[in-house]
Amino acid sequence: MSKTKAKNYTDDFVALTGDILNNDKVKSMTQYNHHGIVDTHFHSIHVAYEVYKMCLLMHLSDKDTSDITRASLLHDLYLYNWYTDKHDEMHAFYHPKEAVKNIEKYNVISLSKMQKDMILRHMFPLGKIPKSKGGWILTFCDKTCAANELITKFKGFSDIYGDINDRIKSDF
Numbered sequence: 330m331s332k333t334k335a336k337n338y339t340d341d342f343v344a345l346t347g348d349i350l351n352n353d354k355v356k357s358m359t360q361y362n363h364h365g366i367v368d369t370h371f372h373s374i375h376v377a378y379e380v381y382k383m384c385l386l387m388h389l390s391d392k393d394t395s396d397i398t399r400a401s402l403l404h405d406l407y408l409y410n411w412y413t414d415k416h417d418e419m420h421a422f423y424h425p426k427e428a429v430k431n432i433e434k435y436n437v438i439s440l441s442k443m444q445k446d447m448i449l450r451h452m453f454p455l456g457k458i459p460k461s462k463g464g465w466i467l468t469f470c471d472k473t474c475a476a477n478e479l480i481t482k483f484k485g486f487s488d489i490y491g492d493i494n495d496r497i498k499s500d501f
């Protein structure tokens with residue numbers, strides 16, 4: 330992808346998700362390690378960005394593109410260190426529920442039924458099968474991004490991530 334094209338996506342992505350990117354709880358994800366290589370903030374933006382591109386590729390409506398991309402950005406808002414903070418359930422099953430709880434508790438956005446379902450089922454096949462197209466897109470992009478982060482050690486998305494962070498600082 331050329332730099333120019335990446336920049337265009339970045340502008341549109343920030344316009345669609347800027348209020349969420351600027352939320353303090355979302356920003357706090359930089360302190361939580363996600364895969365041992367990247368933090369949860371990087372991973373969440375990476376996934377949401379790829380989800381956004383896939384929605385465009387699939388010619389989804391503006392509303393679906395917005396709802397699906399915004400929910401994807403919040404799919405891992407679990408806000409704890411899963412390496413050290415243990416719960417009764419395994420992290421893989423526990424953290425989607427915690428993300429939904431945090432989104433509602435901190436009033437980040439008002440989740441639709443579809444958005445809640447997307448987040449709760451994003452760990453499929455660990456957990457229940459997604460029920461919506463947004464759920465399938467998120468589940469797919471979550472896996473491909475995680476693999477990309479582990480294989481490339483996050484270099485593949487770091488320039489765009491840097492651009493998005495610069496935009497957050499300058500626009501808000």
Ligand SMILES: [Fe+2]
Nearest residue numbers: 404405424451
């Ligand atoms: Fe997750």
Ligand SMILES: [Fe+2]
Nearest residue numbers: 372376405471
């Ligand atoms: Fe994830």
